[in-house]
Amino acid sequence: MNEIINNTEVKNFIKGSLVRSTSLKREVQIYNPALGQVIRKAYVANSVDVDKAVAVAKEAFVSWSAVPITKRAKIFFRYLRLLEDDLDTFAKIVSEEHGKTLEDAHGSIARGLEVLEFCCGITTHLKSDYSHNVANGVDVYNLRQPLGVCAGITPFNFPAMVPMWMYPISIVSGNSFILKPSEKTPSAAIYQAEKLKQAGLPDGVFNVLIGDKETVDAILRHPDIEAISFVGSTKVGEYIYKTATAHNKRAQALCGAKNHLVVMPDADFDKAADALIGAGYGSAGERCMAISVVVAVGRDSGDEIVKRLVPKIKNIKVGAYNQSKIDMGPVIDKASFERINKLIQSGVDDKAKLVVDGRSLKVAGYEGGYFIGGCLFDQVSVDMQIYQQEIFGPVLCVVRVDSYQEAIKLINDHEYGNGVAIFTRDGGFARDFATQIQIGMVGINVPIPVPVSFHSFGGWKRSIFGSHSIYGMEGVNFYTRLKTVTSRWSTKGTKGVQFSFQKTTDL
16 A cells, blocks of 8 residues: 555545546645645546546445445455555545644544444444234334435544544444545545455445545536535535535535533633643644633633643644654645644734744755644634634634623624534533533543544534534434335234324224
């Protein structure tokens, strides 16, 4: 698989083979963000490529959906082992194109592998309900059956983990799948496709298209695609959800966030500060579950948490993924670098107090990289851009409130509802917080409450479009449809023609 790292061109993966786009008119450049240099290129898949991939997937679905679930599970057992045996290569692919540290890449892959472990138990997850003899000789049972061709559109920040939230559950449930990864970080998707083929997945069941908006639009409108999964920004997610559902597709879109962490006056401030460093600055803040707002309840709480955060932020070691003892890498590209710096400046202009300014950071030997050091704002108010917008960078904002109820209202009033956390030693506050807060994922003394694979991931409000969260049993339900069978195999005679509903006991 070292060929993927050494390749200068990333190709589509259709029917078990690497193939170029049928059009060579639109090229995307793939960067190493630590260098700020192009390391690969890809030609964008057009509607012809989408048609080809869908046709292949549709044909493969017929035979794949008939494969016994025990055999499907065995393929994923083999796939899991293959990935585990070559984790260093996988992590290097992720880090080189995204910029995250190797340790962070390994961690994100590990969370994806947990979903694969869940998929290996599909024989249990697809078990149905059965009611015997609900009436004379009548039995009722449920089936969960696959949809057909499904598609996933994934973001740049987790090129291994987020796709593994989608395609494994879809495929092991009996569907075929088309993955459209971010064109900024596509190589991890090709790596996964080749490993799946090596594990014994039939050609055509899993396909990868490198593309942009034109590719996405062709997927959204294709009549033979039954379901769309998306993770990314709210603006794009809302468009994808509305377009997909307008074309009679099942759709789920997990979107933007502005995650708060409430620090109560009774909190362990040292533990809260440690948690905030990892949750706010890990992966350079480029994750939808990053904590970007500290809500300090009471004047003393704000002073105590800021006092502890400042030296820890200044000690964050920023550099390239292939350097040793690095805590944080660069942001993904020049556009993100410029957008984040612009938002930081807006905070300064709005009179927030920039306690730690990481904008001038330079990494020796990587002067062209897109590095921003950790930044900390204090005295942030809710009318500022740095509070309202998802920065998606290494910037933490401290908002001070006088009371617990004010903290609850502030969080519930925000348009996003992805994740939230509270640090406290009071079980009463913790229990009440979990009940009152209008957020999809809640952490109690846990800074990033991403659920384990056998639960499900999903926010509220404008952090999600659609009725299903992702992975876990929510994923199984999304990628299958329910069928209920009512069956009579009775040796007794019937009562003759009936023109109206009968009570069950009279059947």
